[in-house]
Amino acid sequence: FRRVRRESSLSLSRSLKMAQSVLDTMPGAATGTVLLTDPLNFWDGKRVKPRQEKNAEPVFEPATGRVLCQMVPCGAEEVEEAIESAHAAYLKWSKMAGMERARVMLEAARIIRERREKIAKLETINNGKSITETLVDIDISWQTIEYYAGLAGTLAGQHVQLPGGSFAYTRREPLGVCVGIGAFNYPFQIAAWKSAPAMACGNAIVFKPSPMTPVTAVVLAEIYKEAGVPDGLFCVVQGGADTGTLLCHHPKVAKVSFTGSVATGKKVMEMSAKGVKQVTLELGGKSPLLIFKDCELENAVKGALMANFLTQGQVCCNGTRVYVQREIMPQFLEEVVKRTKAISVGDPLLDGTRMGALISKPQLEKVLGFVNQAKKEGAKVLCGGEPFVPSDPKLKGGYFMSPCVLDNCRDDMTCVKEEIFGPVMSVLPFDTEEEVIQRANNTTFGLASGVFTRDISRAHRVAEKMEAGTCFINNYNISPVEVPFGGYKMSGFGRENGQVTIEYYSQLKTVVVEMGDVDNYF
Numbered sequence: 213f214r215r216v217r218r219e220s221s222l223s224l225s226r227s228l229k230m231a232q233s234v235l236d237t238m239p240g241a242a243t244g245t246v247l248l249t250d251p252l253n254f255w256d257g258k259r260v261k262p263r264q265e266k267n268a269e270p271v272f273e274p275a276t277g278r279v280l281c282q283m284v285p286c287g288a289e290e291v292e293e294a295i296e297s298a299h300a301a302y303l304k305w306s307k308m309a310g311m312e313r314a315r316v317m318l319e320a321a322r323i324i325r326e327r328r329e330k331i332a333k334l335e336t337i338n339n340g341k342s343i344t345e346t347l348v349d350i351d352i353s354w355q356t357i358e359y360y361a362g363l364a365g366t367l368a369g370q371h372v373q374l375p376g377g378s379f380a381y382t383r384r385e386p387l388g389v390c391v392g393i394g395a396f397n398y399p400f401q402i403a404a405w406k407s408a409p410a411m412a413c414g415n416a417i418v419f420k421p422s423p424m425t426p427v428t429a430v431v432l433a434e435i436y437k438e439a440g441v442p443d444g445l446f447c448v449v450q451g452g453a454d455t456g457t458l459l460c461h462h463p464k465v466a467k468v469s470f471t472g473s474v475a476t477g478k479k480v481m482e483m484s485a486k487g488v489k490q491v492t493l494e495l496g497g498k499s500p501l502l503i504f505k506d507c508e509l510e511n512a513v514k515g516a517l518m519a520n521f522l523t524q525g526q527v528c529c530n531g532t533r534v535y536v537q538r539e540i541m542p543q544f545l546e547e548v549v550k551r552t553k554a555i556s557v558g559d560p561l562l563d564g565t566r567m568g569a570l571i572s573k574p575q576l577e578k579v580l581g582f583v584n585q586a587k588k589e590g591a592k593v594l595c596g597g598e599p600f601v602p603s604d605p606k607l608k609g610g611y612f613m614s615p616c617v618l619d620n621c622r623d624d625m626t627c628v629k630e631e632i633f634g635p636v637m638s639v640l641p642f643d644t645e646e647e648v649i650q651r652a653n654n655t656t657f658g659l660a661s662g663v664f665t666r667d668i669s670r671a672h673r674v675a676e677k678m679e680a681g682t683c684f685i686n687n688y689n690i691s692p693v694e695v696p697f698g699g700y701k702m703s704g705f706g707r708e709n710g711q712v713t714i715e716y717y718s719q720l721k722t723v724v725v726e727m728g729d730v731d732n733y734f
């Protein structure tokens with residue numbers, strides 16, 4: 213452990229300079245002012261310049277539409293280097309005791325906590341969501357690392373007594389080099405959700421962020437390095453589908469943890485199957501939120517907003533099918549529309565802003581297309597659903613829209629069946645508990661669900677019947693690191709967060725010890 217710390221500290225001063233060169237510009241940074249030029253790959257304990265500059269793709273600042281940096285996809289040689297670097301780190305890290313790994317991870321958590329405002333600012337500039345939200349995302353990230361640091365020292369096997377004094381024991385061992393592939397909506401948090409349990413178990417991880425949000429994963433890599441992980445333990449390779457494909461096919465990769473759409477998840481599973489790699493799939497959703505007439509209405513309305521409008525609606529577990537019991541529909545709609553209209557959309561770096569910009573122009577157009585389709589199919593727009601142009605001139609090119617509530621929805625409409633991934637809430641009436649449970653489950657997705665009621669028996673009855681990986685009772689979209697998160701049905705399998713995730717980043721070896729003579733049958 214001491215040797216690992218010494219080796220890490222050799223190249224520390226240079227890396228620190230790089231880390232601070234980006235983060236130190238943050239306090240004064242305003243929307244529309246930042247241009248990033250440092251390389252975004254990271255392995256062997258340092259940022260690595262991309263080889264194929266000619267393949268560079270522009271990364272846009274969602275709030276302004278201007279170019280923030282260039283993302284250059286990693287090719288086969290770069291992926292090879294990153295995986296080799298991760299493998300070398302794995303050989304050191306996996307030999308350390310859990311408590312030793314914990315100490316380094318706790319230091320990483322501390323550094324993130326210390327720099328939370330700067331990291332949140334950078335995340336907001338790259339992702340477009342409000343600073344209010346990215347501060348929470350960064351806090352969840354260090355909490356995740358802290359939580360798994362706590363578990364690292366508890367990892368152990370079992371002793372099993374066998375006849376004649378013989379015995380067996382199990383060893384909980386890491387898998388090796390794991391790959392993490394992330395979506396654009398929670399860039400730093402996804403990197404933390406994958407790396408913390410992987411590293412606690414003794415694995416190394418090569419992480420590929422979304423090509424639209426390449427900026428903060430490399431900051432996490434620098435922080436891990438500064439905290440003392442061996443060089444290569446957390447590598448970042450940039451790229452899109454081609455780079456992801458190289459990672460999923462690589463023979464030295466033991467596991468792929470993927471967060472993204474169902475369509476890509478299927479491809480990742482198929483590619484990983486060829487190498488019999490373990491897979492965790494955190495995929496999309498179209499989750500139901502059931503609001504019964506006996507609910508506390510104000511909380512139900514607040515819950516519906518939390519279920520639909522975080523991160524401009526680009527949240528996998530959002531409760532976008534809002535089923536409201538017919539008797540309270542008028543009051544619910546009046547209140548939810550009033551509050552939706554009051555959401556302040558605009559510069560995501562301002563404290564007062566509650567909704568920023570969508571991730572890209574194509575995503576904005578896609579979401580507006582869903583609203584138009586909903587209108588054609590008979591839905592009534594109660595508010596929003598339009599492109600939004602803030603008055604601040606620097607935001608004119610940003611990807612903003614007004615948050616939307618759709619009434620007159622039916623279960624067979626496109627807006628009710630498909631994941632929109634934008635700020636669009638579809639509201640549907642229901643009459644009975646039995647009916648709404650059947651309708652809520654009538655989907656191929658199964659990520660989350662929610663119920664608002666004052667009837668405690670009903671709440672638990674509904675929770676049991678929901679075909680989804682999570683059911684929120686009288687709240688929505690809270691995800692403490694201590695509790696597992698993941699999907700049923702086509703929303704994926706495997707879990708992130710909670711103790712159970714240790715199972716997904718480790719394997720059990722059984723050691724059988726004979727204390728007597730060998731029985732010979734031959």
Ligand SMILES: NC(=O)c1ccc[n+]([C@@H]2O[C@H](COP(=O)([O-])OP(=O)(O)OC[C@H]3O[C@@H](n4cnc5c(N)ncnc54)[C@H](O)[C@@H]3O)[C@@H](O)[C@H]2O)c1
Pocket residue numbers: 393394395396397398420421422423451452453454455456457460471472473474475476477479480493494495496497527528529631633659699703704
């Ligand atoms: N369940 C969860 O925890 C969770 C969390 C966040 C987002 N999501 C889902 O993610 C989707 C939105 O994110 P997105 O648009 O970034 O998803 P996406 O599927 O387009 O991309 C996700 C990642 O996969 C990579 N990728 C694309 N093609 C690949 C291939 N052939 N092989 C390997 N990697 C490949 C992308 O570059 C990106 O890093 C939504 O469906 C959302 O519900 C799920």
Ligand SMILES: C[N+](C)(C)CCCC=O
Pocket residue numbers: 397398522526527528529689690691
């Ligand atoms: C932290 N939330 C809001 C539960 C989101 C988890 C990640 C899903 O996109």
